[in-house]
Structures are given as C-alpha cells and as structure tokens.
Amino acid sequence: MLQHNGANAGKDMIFSYYKAVLAQARERTKILKAKVSRPVKEPDLLALRQRCESHLDVILRELEELEKDEYLERPEMLRQKVSILKKIISNISYIETTGIAALDRMKGDDIFLTRLLFHIHEEIGYPLLPPAVTCLSRQYYSIYPMLGLVQVPLAEADSLLHLPDLYHEIGHPLTSSKDNPRVEPFTNALGRFMEFAGQHFETEYVRTQRSSGPRDYFGVVVRQLQQSWVIFWSQEIFCDLFALYTLGSAYAWSHFHLVAERCGDPYRVDLSGGSEHPPDSARMEALLAGLKLVGMNQESELIRKRWEEFLLKLGYSSNEMYIRACPSSLLHKAALCAFEGTKGIECTIVSSSVGTHLVGDLLNKAWIEFWKSPIEYAVWEKQVIKNLKKHLASSSSTFCA
Amino acid sequence: MRKMSDLGLFGSVYEQLHEYSDQFNKFLFTIRRHDGIQRTEARLRLAQLLRSVTDKQNNSPSAHIVRMVLQRELPRTLGQPVSICDTLADALEHRDPLPQELESLGKISIAVNTECYSTMERMQGKI
Numbered sequence: 001m002l003q004h005n006g007a008n009a010g011k012d013m014i015f016s017y018y019k020a021v022l023a024q025a026r027e028r029t030k031i032l033k034a035k036v037s038r039p040v041k042e043p044d045l046l047a048l049r050q051r052c053e054s055h056l057d058v059i060l061r062e063l064e065e066l067e068k069d070e071y072l073e074r075p076e077m078l079r080q081k082v083s084i085l086k087k088i089i090s091n092i093s094y095i096e097t098t099g100i101a102a103l104d105r106m107k108g109d110d111i112f113l114t115r116l117l118f119h120i121h122e123e124i125g126y127p128l129l130p131p132a133v134t135c136l137s138r139q140y141y142s143i144y145p146m147l148g149l150v151q152v153p154l155a156e157a158d159s160l161l162h163l164p165d166l167y168h169e170i171g172h173p174l175t176s177s178k179d180n181p182r183v184e185p186f187t188n189a190l191g192r193f194m195e196f197a198g199q200h201f202e203t204e205y206v207r208t209q210r211s212s213g214p215r216d217y218f219g220v221v222v223r224q225l226q227q228s229w230v231i232f233w234s235q236e237i238f239c240d241l242f243a244l245y246t247l248g249s250a251y252a253w254s255h256f257h258l259v260a261e262r263c264g265d266p267y268r269v270d271l272s273g274g275s276e277h278p279p280d281s282a283r284m285e286a287l288l289a290g291l292k293l294v295g296m297n298q299e300s301e302l303i304r305k306r307w308e309e310f311l312l313k314l315g316y317s318s319n320e321m322y323i324r325a326c327p328s329s330l331l332h333k334a335a336l337c338a339f340e341g342t343k344g345i346e347c348t349i350v351s352s353s354v355g356t357h358l359v360g361d362l363l364n365k366a367w368i369e370f371w372k373s374p375i376e377y378a379v380w381e382k383q384v385i386k387n388l389k390k391h392l393a394s395s396s397s398t399f400c401a
Numbered sequence: 402m403r404k405m406s407d408l409g410l411f412g413s414v415y416e417q418l419h420e421y422s423d424q425f426n427k428f429l430f431t432i433r434r435h436d437g438i439q440r441t442e443a444r445l446r447l448a449q450l451l452r453s454v455t456d457k458q459n460n461s462p463s464a465h466i467v468r469m470v471l472q473r474e475l476p477r478t479l480g481q482p483v484s485i486c487d488t489l490a491d492a493l494e495h496r497d498p499l500p501q502e503l504e505s506l507g508k509i510s511i512a513v514n515t516e517c518y519s520t521m522e523r524m525q526g527k528i
Binding site: 069071080083084086087090091093094097139142143144145146151169172173175176178187188190191192194195198223226227230231232235236239276277 | 407408409410411412413414415416417420426430433434457460461462463464465466469470473507510511514515517518521522524525
C-alpha cells in the first residue's frame, strides 16, 4: 500500500486519472454503438454498419482486457499501459469521425455514389466487398480501408472527370488484405516490388558510401528514399496501376487533371520524413508504361503528348534528385508487377475495344468528350449524370450516354 | 493540401502494422507474466514473429514495412542493426529471454507501437 506523502499522492492521482480515462473511453464507445444501431437507408450500407459495430466491439474488449490486466497495474508498466490506452482512444476517435459520421449523414448523393461503386466492383470483378461512399471529404478522395468507406468531396456526384479516382481508392484495401487466397497474387506482387525497390536503394546506398561526393548527405537521402518507396510510394503506385488496368486511360487522364488542376511541381521530391506520395511525374510515367503493357499504345502516346505539353508550357522540368529518386527502371518494374498482380486476382483487364461496362465505358467516354470540346463538355456531362442517377435509382430504366 | 488517398495509404499501412504490433505485445506480455506451457508457446510464437521480419523470403508487404520501421528505429534505441531480431529469435527458440533481451523486445514493441500510433495520427490529420 502506498503511503500518503507528496510523491505517492501524485502517483495515486495519475493512476486514478488513467483509470477514469479508461472508464470514459468505454462509455463513449457504448454511446457510439447505440448511434449505429438503427435501420440503414440502403442495403449497400449494411457492410459499413457491420464494420463499425465490429470495430466498436473490438475496442470494448481491448478496454476490458486493459482494465483487468494486473501486470500492467505495476507502476513500472504505466508508460506501456498508457501507450496502449492512447492507441485505443485514437481508434475510438477514428470510428466516430468517419464511419459513424457517414452513416449518420447518408443522403441521396452518398447513396448514388455507393451504388456506382457497387457497379464498378461488379464490372471489374473486384474480389473484396465494395466500400460505401460518403460526400463528407474536406480535401479530396480518400478511403478508410478498415471501415470500407470512401470519402469524396461534396460535388463529386455531379461530375465525371475525377470519378476514376474511385478505382485507385479501392486498390488500397487490396494492398492490406490478409489470409485471402484470392487476393494473395496482388499482395505477393506488391511484396516483390517492395523487395526490388528496397534492394535498388540498398545498392544505391553502398554506391554513395563509396563515392567521393558528400557521402553523409546522400547516404541520408538514399535511406529516406528507400523508406518512402518501400512503405508508401510502392502502395500508391500500385493503386494507380490497379485503377489503370481495370478502368483504362480515363485514370491516366484523371491523374493529369488532378496534377494540372491542383498540384505543384510534378518533379518535386519530398524528402521530409515519411513522404507519402511519389512525385506526380513518376506516377504518370508508370501509368504510361502500364498503358503500353495492356496494348493501349495510341492512348499512351496521346496522353504523353498532352503531359509533355503541360510540363513545357508551365515550365516544369526534371532534376537530378528526381532522377535519383524515381529511375525509369523502378517505374517500369512497378508497372509490370502491378499488372501481374491485377491479372493474378482475376480482375477484368481493360483493352482498347469498347466493352459492356456501364460505368467504365462512361468514364472513358467522358474524357473523349472533354477533349473533343472542353468548353461544351459541361452540357453533355450534366445530361449524362442525370440519366445515370435515374438508371441507378431504378434498375428497370435503360441507361443512355 | 493533402493529396488524394493519404488516408487510404495510411489506413493500409496501419492495417499492415497493427496486427504485427498486437501479436508482438500479446506474446511479450504472456512471456512476462506466465510460466510453463503458456510461456513456452508465447516465446516460440514471438521468435516466429521476429523471424518473419528478418526472413528475406517473406514477401508480405507487412514484413517489408515492419523491417523498414525497425531499420529506422532500432539502431537509435539499441545501437544495433535489424539483425538484433535474428539474435533474439535464436535465443527465444531455445530458452526464456534474459532481462536485457526482454528490454530489447520491449523496445521493438515500442518502436512498432509508436509507428502504429503515429500512422493513426496521420490518418486523423494530426500530423
């Protein structure tokens, strides 16, 4: 028993505080569970609700185990106990502000896009459950793989040109899928590429240490690039390529659109710790290589010309750091590995010929219409979206683009 | 401005890390507090986890990511390269860990936990 002097009273207070924090966390989780336990507006949302509930149940179990763990009651284990509690509280916040917020808000546009993504998953033979979609994004497209929820900006239900990014987002759950034989070819392909990238920069590191230049600086740079490629960039590029291989050139156009519309220097290499995205030019180079792999050489050349025109007119050019960070050999290897991975999971690979994919064909046609007449495109798009929404709302109506 | 799919990427990285982190914590706790068969099983499973990261034949994205995290974190905390995991695995396969080995295992656990936690923070836009 601790004696009540100043130091021990302080220790008691901290222990009591964290006990109370744990109890509060448990109560909050139960409140969130009650919020989720209502009828859903749409069958496609059942999976999201179920995932939210499952996550909340896991959190409740973790809190209970943490509370009962006598070993972690020891004073010397406080730091470890608190680090686990913090992780759990982060998880509660995550579920609250994402899945549960989305379920609480579901409106017409969210349901339309959720149905659209359902169609996409059918068309391409996507092996996992299709995510729900919410228009709650405060930035751009993103996905919460743990919840099966895609977030898009508010007006995306009335626009086609960025919708190809949905295909990129559904690539992410594939990269983190486990114990699923159907998805293993994809994760194995990603693993092979990570190994290749890791080894490339290991070799680079050895080379820099033998060189006569500023070894320390370049040693740090190469290690940073190795970390970025293996942990982050490989996954991003794989998702780009998955989108390309299942949708087609519309994804490459969408990438062009995103960069030209919103982003900075496409050759800029971000060397801050754990930079998440490869340079945009590297992503485009991988996409163009991918288009050639699927036999879409004409489309690849057309996009390349427009891309190079964009770079020239805006004064962007390659630099030594970019070439060091994103060698063509690495990008082409990514294109090849991702192609093998996408084929391996039996998703439908795009080809030049027009198919019978309602959504895929429409998104590709949108870009053809846009380049035919960029100014008048909006009129065409408005009508097509109106027809599409009507079609998805009622399966008996015929869709006409 | 955050680019598209930061969240998707971090979400995937989190998924790829947290299972390893959870299992590592579970087996380490069991070794610390139990005796007999439970303890033996836990140390053998922990050895397997360590081997899964150092085994170059293991191609799972999770293994690659954990390897990178430990390559970045371990030298600072332990003053040793990632091969400390092989040494620890060797020990755990044959006997209970010594106090200094338990300390090293604790540091590995903290390194992966911290990466999980900071990935979650990035998902939530806090860093």
